Structures are given as structure tokens and as C-alpha cells.
Ligand code: IPE
Ligand code: IPE
């Protein structure tokens with residue numbers, strides 16, 4: 001399978017982009033350096049996913065819990081995010097991606113929120129969906145969905161109601177979730193949507209994530225038998 005195109009069994013890959021800080025520390029550099037190299041890796045990975053025929057990519061960029069980090073690190077990550085927003089329109093068109101942000105935007109300053117919404121609208125014509133999870137938490141997302149339903153006056157809800165009110169209402173759930181950085185947990189990522197996702201963990205630190213690692217994850221995915229509770 002390595003390097004070949006994917007088919008309809010694998011339309012959506014999600015990445016937990018972990019290991020930036022350790023990557024930098026190993027080089028005697030500040031953690032922030034790992035985040036800027038990680039941002040370049042993100043561009044490369046998106047391009048490669050498009051090349052192999054993936055239709056939707058979701059990346060976990062910043063969690064609702066990541067605000068706990070030292071202020072200097074949070075500020076550095078937000079600076080990288082701001083820089084990305086300034087060039088994102090051009091990059092999105094180059095890579096044919098429709099950018100959608102997952103998470104509660106209200107935490108960001110008004111001008112940042114406006115840039116995020118504009119980018120979502122202005123890239124909507126592009127065929128490859130790129131969900132970027134920022135200020136995203138899986139629990140927060142479910143609570144937000146339920147509160148939306150309550151506000152609509154619902155007193156009893158279905159699974160479909162929740163699915164339709166998640167930040168990912170516009171796309172199918174991920175077929176494959178890849179986490180770099182050697183930790184084997186979801187860290188509050190896509191809790192609802194991951195119910196039947198295949199999980200793949202690798203030791204590669206995110207800035208080193210490359211085509212070989214993606215090929216290995218894809219190959220592993222194709223070795224799985226997805227039963228969804230059946231036989
Ligand atoms: C992932 O890398 C990026 C974010 C969470 C923003 P980390 O910053 O978690 O890097 P490690 O896991 O500490 O190495
Ligand atoms: C998960 O990584 C969040 C992102 C990659 C954005 P963390 O580094 O925050 O996760 P934990 O703390 O190791 O669980």
C-alpha cells in the first residue's frame with residue numbers, strides 16, 4: 001500500500017500533532033522552536049495527504065487544556081497561529097484545501113475570529129477538507145452540542161441530534177486517527193467521532209513526521225478489519 005493512493009475505505013485521517021516540545025528540547029532548543037518547525041510539518045503533511053487522495057484531514061493544533069501551559073509558550077503558539085492566518089488563504093488555494101476550524105472560537109480576539117470565519121468562507125470551493133482543531137476539546141464540543149439542542153427547546157435527543165451539532169457536522173467521522181509523539185491516548189480529541197475510528201500511534205515526534213510514517217499508518221489501516229460490532 002505504501003505510497004499508493006487511498007480508496008473510499010479511507011477518506012478522513014485525523015492527526016494528533018504531538019511531540020513538538022520534546023523535539024526541540026532534544027536539540028537544546030526552546031519548546032517554541034518545535035512549534036514553528038511543527039507548523040512547517042503540518043503544511044507538508046497536508047500536501048502529502050492530498051497527493052495520496054485523502055478527502056478530509058483533521059489536525060489537533062491546540063486543546064482546551066493547552067491554555068494551562070506557561071504564558072510564553074501559549075503566546076508563541078498563538079503567534080504562529082496568527083502568522084498562519086495571514087498567509088492561509090494563499091496556502092489553502094495552493095493545496096486545494098477548504099479550511100474549517102473546530103473548537104470554540106469565542107476565546108479568540110474579534111479580529112482573529114473574523115479572519116478564521118473569512119478563511120472558512122473564502123476557501124469553501126476547494127475540494128480537500130482541512131479541519132483545524134484550535135481551542136478544541138471533545139468534552140467541550142459535546143456540551144456545546146447539547147446546550148445548542150436545549151436552546152432549541154429539545155427535551156429528548158438522539159445520537160443524530162448530537163452528531164449534527166458537533167463542530168464536525170459537515171463531515172464524516174475519521175476513519176483513522178494518527179497520534180505522533182509516542183503517547184497512547186486521545187487527550188480529549190474527537191471523543192464522539194472516534195467511536196469506530198482505527199487508532200495508530202507512532203514514536204515519531206511531530207516535526208519529523210514524514211511520508212514514510214504516513215505510508216506506514218495507511219498500510220496499517222488497510223490491515224485492519226472494521227467490524228463495527230458485527231462479525
Ligand atoms: C504538540 O506538541 C503541540 C501542542 C500541544 C500545541 P507538544 O507541545 O505537546 O510537545 P510535547 O508533547 O511536549 O513534546
Ligand atoms: C494533545 O497533545 C493536544 C494537541 C496535540 C494539540 P498534548 O501534549 O496536549 O497532550 P497530553 O497533555 O500529553 O495528553
Ligand code: MG
Pocket residue numbers: 018019020181
Ligand atoms: Mg504533548
